[in-house]
Amino acid sequence: LAGWLGAALLLLADWALLRPALPAALSLLPLGAPPLLRVWVLGLCRWAVLGLGVRGVLRAAVDAPIRGWLGALEPLAVALGLALPALASLRQQVSWGAGGDADGTRALHWGSRPDAFVLSYAAALPAAALWHKLGSLCVPSGSGGTWNKLRRFLGLLGPERGRLPLILALLTLSCLGEMAIPFFTGYLTDSMLQDTTASAFTWSITFMAVITVASGLMELVCDAMYQSTMGCIVSQLHAEVFQAVLRQETEFFQKNQAGVITSRVTSDTATVCESLSSELSILMWYLMRGLWPLVFMLWKSLTLTVVNLAALPLLFLLPKKLGKWNKSLEVQDRQFLAESNQVAMEALSAMPTVRSFASEEGEDQKFRKKLEEIRMINQKQAMAYVVDFMTTRVSGLLLNVGILYIGGKLVTGGAISSGSLVTFVLYQKQFTSAVEVLLSYYPRMQKAVGSSAEIFEYLDRTPRCPPSGFLSPLSLEGHVQFQDVSFAYSNNPDVLVLQALTFTLQPGEVTALVGPNGSGKSTVAALLQNLYQPTEGQVLLDGKPLPQYEHHYLHRQVAAVGQEPQLFGRSLRENIAYGLTQEPTLEEVETAARSSGAHGFISELPQGYDTDAGECGNQLSGGQRQAVALARALIRKPRVLILDDATSALDGSSRLRLQQLLYHGPERHSRAVLLITQQLSLVEQAHHILFLKDGTICEQGTHQQLMEKKGCYWDMVQAPVRAPE
Template sequence: LVRPMASTGSSAPCGCLCLPRAFLAWLGTALLFLADWVLLRPALPWISSLLLPPEPPLLRVWVVGLSRWAVLWLGARSVLRTTVDFPGGGTGLRGWLAALEPLAAALGLALPGLAAFRELGSGAADSTRLLHWGSRLDAFALGYAAALPAAALWHELRSLWLQRGHGGSGVIVSRLLGCLGSEIHRFWLLLTLVVLSSLGEMSIPFFTGRLTDWILQDRAGGAFTQNLILMSILIIASAVLEFVSDGIYNSTMGHVHSHLQGEVFQAVLRQETEFFQKNQTGAITSRVTEDTSTMSESLSSELSLLLWYLVRGLCLLGFMLWGSASLTMVTLAALPLLFLLPKKLGKWHQVLAAQVQESLAKSSQVAIEVLSAMPTVRSFANEEGEAQKFKQKLQEMKPLNQKEALAYAVDLWGTSISGMLLKVGLLFVGGKLVTGGAISSGYLVTFVLYQTQFTEAVQVLLFSYPRVHKAVGSSEEIFEYLDRVPRCPANGSVASVKLDGRVQFQNVSFAYPNRQEVPVLQGLTFTLRPGEVTALVGPNGSGKSTVAALLQNLYQPSDGQVLLDGRPLPEYEHRYLHRQVAAVGQEPQLFGRSFRENIAYGLIQKPAMEEVIAAAVQSGAHSFISKLPQGYDTEVGEAGNQLSGGQRQAVALARALIRKPRVLILDDATSALDADSQSRMESLLCDSTERYSRSVLLITQRLRSVEQADRILFLEGGTIIEEGTHQQLMANKGHYWTMVQTPDRSGAPE
């Protein structure tokens, strides 16, 4: 009983606080609006007329606008502070109230900005007129009607741009632009061309209005023809500029795509070995190629529309404000009605259309079930029953079809009626302005054309911006690869030392990252000496291939260290280390290139043809390569699929031998070679003069090769339990002897 009472008592204060805090927030907003209407609207122009000189009038307009902005901003901050202190339940409320700050900026700066804009072409008289116009009730209401949707749109775009902190669209777009490098100046040129092209397009409405005035005033003549010629020139210039800008844009986005794809692939290649074991090759390839291509193509097409119509809409808005602030305010105030109402009605129609499709699918399922079981239907003489059942399903669809038809009609009606109401409103206000002499009849025609193009631009922006945002958001997965820090030691710097090839495993323990609970090596200690062939044998799963992987620095020991000439492997420079330590596996990976490229793979300096042939002769690959029509320029096929297993091993051996490594790892690398190639390799390892310049780690299933090794290490359970020559281990009759004597020799040397 105590616990529920305590719980109720703790939640009650929150319930008591929620409503008052939210109520105070909305009350503060309402009081701020009343203060702006009752006090600021009449008082600020009056105070400025007392404190400031009448000339220049533009100064008074700016003082009034900035003062209004400052007062409204302070009020908005106080209202927001009320909701910030509110504990819980106010996230949505704070989100909407956050639009108060951009609203204060729009209300305070719109009139001064318009006055400065008009001052450029109309003189100081317009500034004085705008100052008094701003204090009128109708202008006050119209200003709010235009500023509210603008502030809400600004807040929404800003939240999308900055959402998810460091992963917001703004950061991602900045990183995409960073892919341009020194070619970033192209965007400034592109923006200039788009602006000029948009201004050229504005010539059609502009000259249409002027020609209308001349026709009404019977002034058609030489000037009429001259203006038509000038309009044609501007239109052609606009088309040419648009063509050039499209070319520059596509070239720039192509550069972004190729650069980004190369950067992602390079970032993938830097990852540790475990990364490629945890992620499927197909998924990595898809991220590098398909995801970057899809993102680039989507971003390229949608961003082009967004950029073009954004510049076009801003230019149109500037021309509209230049000609008539009243008509522009009417247009801006009508934008929510023009787009939000059809959007809501369109969602209703989409929901009903989905329900109709679902009902149709159910009736289709009945038909499919009956037609697939016609022998059963006929044997029970139920054709009429199934037909009635199908008709019943169709009857259930009838009300939905009627609702969908009604929703479709209402959707079309909403779209057309909102456009018609805007046109009627413009003609009503514009007619009064024409009769009052504020604008000409021709400019009213020009403005209507401007307004049509402006609403089209806004509609395209509202349609394309979510797609651009989605394309930008999809690039977050691509940047995951770019930002991923490889879980392997940093590249060392040792690269100029003269190596002997002495390898030491000092108390090495290891478990694979995805199976940390299963130790593979435990306290492993042994040494590979230059001039010796050391054979590593043991049952399957004892850790032999893991030893080879650690020696190639593909993994890092969990404990202990692997030393090469007394230095830990991570201290060596990456390329240098893998020139000195070469490995050949049982199933070596070749690339779909020529024999020469495969043998010289990874070498910075391209080796001479004599070196390539010499390495191939040592490995036994020259005998079959020389018989091919194109010789060493012959393609080996994808992953070497045109070669047998023994031929692939011979080429891989040549790839290792051409490096003249100080440490050579043969992990069952001769299992598929023929007898002659086997004898050649055994001679190369044990009898050639080059054997004294390297250490050899031999992991093999062939008893003959093991017998010829200078030293044999028997590995079991991740530790060395026996060590010696073949004769010594056979005389001891321990684990090695038992493995050799096993009849099937499963997992033992043959």
């Protein structure tokens, strides 16, 4: 508020004090000083006084952030000081100046007439507004700044960036060629009024046709190069966003629903790419098609150009406000769309559960509710489009009427010729059309900003996990140590899932981890895979912390199989070899499948190992998926094998085969095994048993030792016997 009050006081001071005072100071100049010099002295003095006042206003408002056009006060002071001297330098007098006046520039300084004072503001306001707008784009304003976004988009071009200067050159020449038709139209108008020869008329038409054809050819080449260049950005941006998501820590995917992430990676990225290939192209073309007519308008009639530019502040402010409205609506629309996608994905991926609980109508109502929210947002977007269209169209019509009225006055007064007026009107229509297109596409670019915000958030997000280390020793024993490990999930940091956990996994031994549900067994397996980092303590592999090992190396040496393993919609051979940097031979794949018990059912399939597993492995049963996942782990020949309830869906023969593999297999001495299971037949033979309860190890030892203690482990073993009672 203080800033705006200060700006109002500056306007009053400019009118009431500077307007009469500064012209009176001209008496200090020598009597023979040129009139143009007198105007420049007045303008520079005005700039100095207003500049000091603006600095005082901004200093007074420093406690509150200076928002919006208040930041344009400094360029406005410069423009007010230079507007009239610049006009005087271009033309000694305008239409309202007396042609025979020895001091023709007198009508230009604002102390002589109120209309000249208004003229200075009419010329200075658009200049200050444009200056402030371009300045806000060019000055970096954090990672979310418009200029930074554009630079990052162009940075995705790589070697293709060298095409940009050629594209801009062709664009400039093509738009310059389009200026030939209005120019020669005005020239022909004056020629016909002056009864010139037919040869001059023919020459003008021919020259205009040649320039127009050349302009069209350059536009064709420029469009082809632009679309090819933008294609590189589209593919590169999709790859960058997906790669950025893959780098995130495990908790990121637990906090963000899969449907929301998928929407950001696919639809939001596609929207940004579309804006790059279409909206940005249109903005570039019409920006150039607006600048060149403006240059020719200034050449033909400075007076009409100033009148035309005086309407620009209104044309700038309205679309800006509508753009903010569109941006907020776009953000809401994408949020509701992502939520509706999540509802649909959850229902479709769990159709057996939905059908078994007869909840089809409930899921349908839930989805319809989300669609109703999207419909309301779409209605608001339609209203914003109508308001934007009407304000832009009506302001353009009023501007055309004003130009024709003032131009007619200038023609009748002899200031310009009829041909010049025709040329100016044609240029003005091109300029106005370009401005209308630019302003109509400005809200669309605001929509792209609403989408790109989340995209750049993904690109800029630093994963909350340590970077990959560099350790990749040629030999690894597989000795694992948990040293006073405590852990709490980031969404509930006050609740420790594991507390001061200390134990060791020895190569050649099977260590069974048992305990009630929720005791933290799967968390132990996740920490051993380096999916999370301990809150306190550390996990060592051969005496080195896990984060110090190179990422790919670590996960070749530490392999895990879960209760519900994730398979991919690829062939079974690709699923077994998943993640290996060097593609294994079919013989190696079959050996791993035989060890896990998967070779039997795979060999009976029509396409064998080339059979597609289906989405998430839905073409296989639960036991078959576990067998394939076990083969995927065994083919790595890991030094540490984690079986997290990986036998729950296996049949009896497959379970016996796994038992033989763990306790009697030829490679049992080369790996340490962490066995998490409810199958007591596998646990009884374990070399070491850890009983986990409430995040701590309350008992440990062999099966015989724990049974003799008759503690927690004994209760778990006896529970199935006492259950029927």
